[in-house]
Amino acid sequence: MKNTALSHIHEALGAKMVPFAGYNMPVQYEGVNIEHETVREGVGVFDVSHMGEFFLKGENALALIQKVTTNDASKLVVGKAQYSCMPNNEGGIVDDLLIYKVGEEEYMLVVNASNIEKDWNWISQHNDLGVEMENKSDEYSLLAVQGPKAAEALQSLTEVDLINMKYYTFDSGKFAGIDNVILSATGYTGSGGFEIYFKNEDAEEIWNAVFEAGKDFGIKPIGLAARDTLRLEMGFCLYGNDIDDTTSPIEAGLGWITKFTKDFVNAEAIKAQKENGVSRKLVAFELKDKGIPRQGYDIVDVEGNKIGHVTSGTMSPSMKKAIGLGYVPTELAKTGSEILIQVRKKALKAEVVKLPFYKK
Template sequence: MKKPCVNFELNKIKGDVVKKTPLYDEHIKLGAKMVEFAGFNMPVQYKGVIEEHMTVRTKVGMFDVSHMGEFRVKGNQAFDFVQYLTTNDVAKLSIKQVQYSAFPTEKGTVVDDLLVYKVNDNEYLLVVNAANIEKDFAHLSKFVDKFDVSLTNESDDTAQMAIQGPKAEDTMFKIFGDVVREMKYYWFDYVEFEGETCLLSRTGYTGEDGFEIYCKPELASKIWNKILDAGEEFGIEPCGLGARDTLRLEARMNLYGNDMDETTTVLEAGLGWICKLDKGDFLGRDVLLKQKEEGLKRKLYGFEMIDKGIPRHGYPVFHNGEEVGVVTSGSYAPYLKKNIGLAYLPIELAKAGNEIEIGIRKKRAKAITVKTPFYKRPKK
């Protein structure tokens, strides 16, 4: 059986204490294979990546994502602060709405991608990648004095779980009731659990319908087990980082550090739809505007393998015998049953139907560029 490639690099922690999420003991009880990732001891798989991947595509799976970072921005100029430091247009957000965005540098490249939650007109919750918590907080802190805001890192005080799949709504409805059915995609609300307030959003990183719940660390195990019990009739399974990675790749969701970083711009990364150049001034806007006007020279684009072989992060890409790019993410796609990947290609090749070659173990395997997402969930 083909094995998916996990597209993130597992951090080797030298001298530092590896953190445990509030759900660490639950993972051990369930027999998870644990790895070090972004400074945390995380489950990479339980029963297996392919089985967990298929569970999310066809039933419902649950992930511990407590390693993610949460920053809270408050103050009279909270909107101005977030608007200046992100690429998307925060003005489009209503209260209790969520937005996918990115932190740009002065050069228009990507500090990180994130979710922006509008709590109220003077308060926003920013959810960032685990590996970038310290970097992101330091980046934002450089601008705090220029605005009437406070910036707080709540990452250590927040646990987070993601419940994903076509049966996610039915599962969460059993616990929280009508608010689950009424919630629209990329909106959030507050729910009560044992007298404590939790934030529940209809968001995820798998390409499926689903929810993410934020709570106090001391509630995490109780909520985790409550959800497992509620989802038992729907075939719920705990899932690890491996399946999370293959799911997001099938759905063509970028992974920071692989598909974009501080050497790539939002436009090159195929995220022009979250870069609102007409919203007014923001960090790096001039560079991005110039790049758009002059035209991109390269772009992140999808491909499928024609020949046998799994493309992996870092493999070279060839066209007409010349090396033209590099694979940023690649894996066997369990639901699609094919080998897929993303690569930065010259702009003339970044369109469907171009034959390329991937350097795999000193051989060159044929592939063809395709439109993405590779997988799109069926509409209800």
């Protein structure tokens, strides 16, 4: 199992450590609910250095990205980032990712930790365009500093204007005295903040500087468990739960990042799905009966027949309601539809709702 450059700090802080995507990661420090609230109300720091970073360079870098991803990366200018996904040949998703345009012919792709090798092989297999590719996943650390007080807490560490940085834009510059740090107004929590990319050798220095700068703002370290409850309240997909090699972008509600103004892997089949409809869809639901839905639980009809499954579920710390995502037949995907979640021996009533669950 791999450690991040900061694993020893998490252990020293008393974090509960768990194996995650091949890494030794902090799942919680004080407790999920407290950490969740810290991010919603103030500012918290996640070590997400397990994520992968690929750099693509050259005159055909954009053409390769356009071929393997569904969103239209030609819309990017230097300093902008984009959410996208890579479709496979069977109608499913290889991974979801962020694409950063870092130079006129240079891009950084940020991929899920569990898919680094798979994604690298997939993109390489399609690289018949002479694009220079570098996998720098093992060289980079990544902190997600999230919450409404994030910009204020970090601004003293850099001359980059964080306060006015727009969502899904980024800049690179000096941060905490370290050169060439990428500061990105992105995140996975729905409460604003930044993702900060830097070399492993600077990890401890940057971690300490962030906590020193943020101490007047109540900054705290946050584990992966709260990252999961925060993203679920927003309805953000988690690869391996809500999307995978068998779920299409159309079924998963990712039509908004699927642009047919260009050609990409399996575009025709996915376009046919968009035009003809799909038999199942990913929906958000709230439980009406008492209980907590968990990943893998069956979704059933009134006769008890399985009609789908829960992909993510929790008790929402912000709203004190049981919430979840799951695939159901399309005819039950409309807001207000009633579905039943099989929790042990009981079929509990749930209602399909609009995302996000959490409204600021």
